Amino acid sequence: MKVVFMVAEKPSLAQSIAEILSNRSQRSKKGANGACSTHEWVGTFQGHPARFKMTSVCGHVMTCDFPGKYNNWDIVDPADLYSCPIEKKEATPKLRMPYFLAQEARGSDYLVLWLDCDKEGENICFEVMDCVARSMNPPYNPAEQTVFRAKFSAITDKDIKAAMQDSALVAPNENESRSVDARQELDLRIGCSFTRFQTKFFQNKYGNLDSTVISYGPCQTPTLGFCVTRHDVIKSFKPETFWVLQVSIALKNDKTVRLDWERGRLFDKEVAQLFLNMVKENSTASVVSIISKEKTKARPQALNTVELMKVASAGLGMSPQSAMVVAERLYTQGYISYPRTETSSYPENFDLIGALQIQAGHQDWGTTVRELLREGINRPKKGHDAGDHPPITPMRAAERHHLDLDSWRIYEYITKHFIGTLMPDCKYLSTVMTFN
Helix, strand or coil: EEEEEEECCCHHHHHHHHHHHCCCCCCECCCCCCCCCEEEEEEEEEEEEEEEEEEEECCCCEEEEEEEEHHHHCCHHHHHHHHHCCCCEEEEEEHHHHHHHHCCCCCEEEEECCCCCCCHHHHHHHHHHHHHCCCCCCCCCCCCCEEECCCCCEECCHHHHHHHCCCCCCCCCCCHHHHHHHHHHHHHHHHHHHHHHHHHHHHHHCCCCCCCCCCCCHHHHHHHHHHHHHHHHHHHHCCCCCCCEEEEEEEECCCCEEEEECCCEECCHHHHHHHHHHHHCCEEEEEEEEEEEEEECCCCCCCCHHHHHHHHCCCCCCHHHHHHHHHHHHHHHCEECCCCCCCCCCCCCCCHHHHHHHHCCCCCCCCHHHHHHCCCCCCCCCCCCCCCCCCCCCCCCCHHHCCHHHHHHHHHHHHHHHHCCCCCEEEEEEEEEEEE
């Protein structure tokens, strides 16, 4: 019986995928490194009986760094860091991940990689392949493919089992992996060289510098620039006093309506006082005009990570980091699709009806969903296709009591946003009455 070794990106993902593929019949045990578990079951692979063994990594297995002799700031010129060699080192030495993977893969015939379907995941694929290459059995036919990449965007029975079909398994993408290697090398060389240069420069320039290291990073430093610019704008703001007229009118039905002043605001108190006196001279207001217009509020685009973070911060009072932790937990539990995506446009073959039908029995929005299914959905607005994952979509129905408070709030927003993308644009009547 052939042995199929499979690796996911996190222990929680490995467990979820193993449960789905084994129909909850897997045998699980803690791995030798104490961080990752292994799950085993018997099934079929490529039409033949097979024994499956699944485990995980904990993010990147390797990282790039300079050889030890280049870590001495006093004898190495920062400019030398652009031409010196770099080497791969274990990302988390205490986990002994390369050794763990090599031991677990011993005697395997096939490797199926379940890393996240982005460039970083593709890079981890090749890190895993390097670790297990010597442990696996050599194929009888050298031309036979023994390493496969599973492509998926949600941890649901349907998506995971579809990704495991023979026709869906593909070869890992080496070009995407090498692009990550290039990015890591650039980050290392630029970050370290500029950090050393500016730290030594400012330490020589300012003797009382209260920092031992002034770090630089290709992402960190521009972000810091945005923060500093915004801080300067806030600090340099000079408040100015202004005046507005606040007038209310009493209607015949004992209701009161507050009116907005057409002029908005005045920065001259004497002029504002003049208008106030003019208003006080009148006990009635006459209607000058009534203008009604039909307006439209467009349905939202499909949800991507940036929009989710913005709404979580501005509307839900959650920090982007907290919201992302919650979203990734919902993804691992199978409630939503992969939450890290720049795409806001659904592919033509995405099963929108199927995703919507999952919500038809929900006690909060099931009535709206059933009506929408009966009347027919609208295709979501065309957004940006970044070529990564589909937009963030609810993949499984959840009630309030299924989730903790923060998880429910994120799930509720994602689901309502998804439903909104399939509804007609909102049309409403706006009436403006002008009084004198």
